[in-house]
Amino acid sequence: MHISEGILSTQILITGWAGTCAGVALGLKKTSDYKIVRTALLASTFFLASLVNVRIGPGSTHLSFIAPMGLILGWGAFPAIFVALLLQAILFHFGGLLVLGANTFAMASPALVVYLIFGKSIRESQNKISVMTLSFIAGALAVIMGASIAGAFLGLTDKNFLTAIKLLLAAHIPLALIEGAATAFLITWLKKAAPEFLK
Amino acid sequence: MKKNFLSRTLNSPPHPPEFRARLFLFIAMLFFISENPGFAHGVGYREISLKAVPLEFFYSTGEKMSYCETKIFSPSDSKFAAQSGRTDEQGRFSFIPDASGEWRAIVRDNEGHQCEAKINITEEFLKSENEIENVEQNHENDAPEGFELFIRALLGVSLIFNFALLIKSHAHK
Incomplete structure (x- = not known):
C-alpha cells in the first residue's frame, strides 16, 4: 500500500502532510502516559508487519494491522503509524520521506475511522460472536479504505492511474479478508486475555 | 420547384472532355496507391550487434x-x-x-x-x-x-522502544 516517491503531485503531497500533521498532533495530545509503551509495541508490529508477505495468486502483498492499531490505540494510531512508516522509509526504503505524509494519512485515517465506528461497540459488547464479527468488518473495512485513499491520491495526481486504481482495489480484497480474520482473532483474544488493552 | 442534390446531379449537362480525363487520371492514381502498400512504407529487418x-x-x-x-x-x-x-x-x-x-x-x-x-x-x-x-x-x-534486512528491522524496533521509554521517563519527571 506504500506509494513510492516521485509519483504524487505537489498538491497531494501537501494535502497528505497537512492531514498527517493534524492527526499526529491530536494523537500525541490524546495519548496518555500509560499508553506510550502500548503505542510503541503496536508501532513495532506495524513496522515489522510489512515484511510478512502474503501470496495472492501470481502476486503478493503484506499485512498491515491497520484496524488493530485503531481499535487499541484510538487517536494514538496516527503517531504510531507515522513513526513506523518513517522508519520503514529510512531503513527498508519503502515509500519515501516526501510521500510520508500521504502514506501516513492513507493508513492512519482508516485506523481512526474504524476506532470511531466500532471501538465503543467492541469494548462494551459481551458477546464473543458479535465482537468477532465487528472486528472482522473493522479489519476488512480499514484495508479497503486505505487502498481507496491511496487510489484517490493516485487518481487525483493523474487520471491515467485509473486502471491502476481498479487493480489496486481488486488486489486488496483478498488482503482485506485476511486482515479481517486476523483482526477478529486478535481483538477477541485481547478482549478475553487483556481487556485493558482495548480501554 | 426546388430540386434536390440527386436530381440536380443526374440532370446536369455532361462534363467537358478535359475534366473527365483529369478525373480518370486522379482515380487511377488513387487506385494505384491503395493497391500497393509498399509504395508509402517498405518494411524489413536485419540483425545488429549493438550493446544493450x-x-x-x-x-x-x-x-x-x-x-x-x-x-x-x-x-x-x-x-x-x-x-x-x-x-x-x-x-x-x-x-x-x-x-x-x-x-x-x-x-x-x-x-x-x-x-x-x-x-x-x-x-x-x-x-x-x-x-x-x-x-x-x-x-x-x-x-x-537478507541479514541486512534483519539487522535493520531489529534496529527499527529498538529505536521505537527506546524512543517510547525516553518519552515515558520524561513524562514521569
Whole structure:
C-alpha cells in the first residue's frame, strides 16, 4: 500500500502532510502516559508487519494491522503509524520521506475511522460472536479504505492511474479478508486475555 | 420547384472532355496507391550487434517486478521517454543507449510502487565491443535484503522502544 516517491503531485503531497500533521498532533495530545509503551509495541508490529508477505495468486502483498492499531490505540494510531512508516522509509526504503505524509494519512485515517465506528461497540459488547464479527468488518473495512485513499491520491495526481486504481482495489480484497480474520482473532483474544488493552 | 442534390446531379449537362480525363487520371492514381502498400512504407529487418543495457527490477522481498510499465529517459530529455514498454516475466528490461551521460529507467507497478534506476553511460561503453563492464549502476536506492534486512528491522524496533521509554521517563519527571 506504500506509494513510492516521485509519483504524487505537489498538491497531494501537501494535502497528505497537512492531514498527517493534524492527526499526529491530536494523537500525541490524546495519548496518555500509560499508553506510550502500548503505542510503541503496536508501532513495532506495524513496522515489522510489512515484511510478512502474503501470496495472492501470481502476486503478493503484506499485512498491515491497520484496524488493530485503531481499535487499541484510538487517536494514538496516527503517531504510531507515522513513526513506523518513517522508519520503514529510512531503513527498508519503502515509500519515501516526501510521500510520508500521504502514506501516513492513507493508513492512519482508516485506523481512526474504524476506532470511531466500532471501538465503543467492541469494548462494551459481551458477546464473543458479535465482537468477532465487528472486528472482522473493522479489519476488512480499514484495508479497503486505505487502498481507496491511496487510489484517490493516485487518481487525483493523474487520471491515467485509473486502471491502476481498479487493480489496486481488486488486489486488496483478498488482503482485506485476511486482515479481517486476523483482526477478529486478535481483538477477541485481547478482549478475553487483556481487556485493558482495548480501554 | 426546388430540386434536390440527386436530381440536380443526374440532370446536369455532361462534363467537358478535359475534366473527365483529369478525373480518370486522379482515380487511377488513387487506385494505384491503395493497391500497393509498399509504395508509402517498405518494411524489413536485419540483425545488429549493438550493446544493450539489461536491467532487472525486483521488490525488497526478492519478488520480480513482472510486466510493469517501464520508461527510459535519455540524458538530453528528462520529460519525454526515449523508450517505453513493460518488463518481462522476470522483471527485465533492456535498452540501447546512443549517447553518453546519465540514463534513467523508471518502473512502476499497479500498486503505487516505483523503482528508478540511474545508469551512467560512458563514451568508452558506446565505443567498446566488450561485455558490459563500463556501466556504473547506482544502487543507492536498492532495498536491503537478507541479514541486512534483519539487522535493520531489529534496529527499527529498538529505536521505537527506546524512543517510547525516553518519552515515558520524561513524562514521569
